[in-house]
Amino acid sequence: MDRKRRHGQALVEFSLVLPIFLIMLMGVVDVGRAIWAQNSLASAAREGARFAIVHGGSDTTICPVGPTRRDVTTIPGASSSCPYPSPSKQAIKDAVIANATAGGTGLTVTVCYGTGCSGDTDAIVAGVSATNARGTSVTIAVTSRINLLTPAILGMNGFDVAANSTMVVNH
DSSP states (O other): OOHHHHHHHHHHHHHHHHHHHHHHHHHHHHHHHHHHHHHHHHHHHHHHHHHHHHTOSOTTOSSOOSSOOTTOOOOOOOOSSOSSOTTOOHHHHHHHHHHOTTOOEEEEEEEEESTTOBTTBOOEETTEEOOSOTTOEEEEEEEEEEOOHHHHHTTOOOEEEEEEEEEEOOO
16 A cells, blocks of 8 residues: 555544544533532532521521511611521522532522422421521522533533532521
8 A cells, every 4th residue: 555545544534533532522521511510509509508507597697598587576677788688588599699600501599498398488387487597497409501512512402400408597
C-alpha cells in the first residue's frame, strides 16, 4: 500500500471516530454538571432548612420566619434588618435561592411546616395549621431544570433536578 492511501485511510478513520469521541466527552462534562447541580440544590435545601430552624418562633428570635406561633402577640414589623418577618416564608426561600449556585433555570422553592405537609401548604394538626414553634418540622423542597449540551445536540430536552431537606425547629 502506498503512502497516500495510508494517509487517506487514517483520515477516514479519524473522521469516523472524532464525532463519537466528542459526544462522549461532552456527555462526561454534562454528567459532571448534573451532579454539581444536584449537590448544589441539596446543599441549598439544607441551608434553607437550617435558616428556618434557627429563625423559628421562640421569644428570643429577633426576626422569626414561617407561620407564627399562636401564643405570640407581638411580631416585629418589616424593616431593613428583618424584611420578611413571620408569617412570611420569603426569607427562607431567599436563603435557598442564594445558596443554589449551580441550580439551573426555573428554580422553584417550597417551604412547609409540620409532619406530612406538602408544597407551600403547612400540615393541619387537630384542625389547626402548623406553626414555627420549637419541635415542629420544616421541609424545604427545591426543583430546577438542567439544560445540558449533549441532550440538546441529540434533540432531547433537559431534565428536572430536585432536592429536599427536613429539620426540626430548635430555636
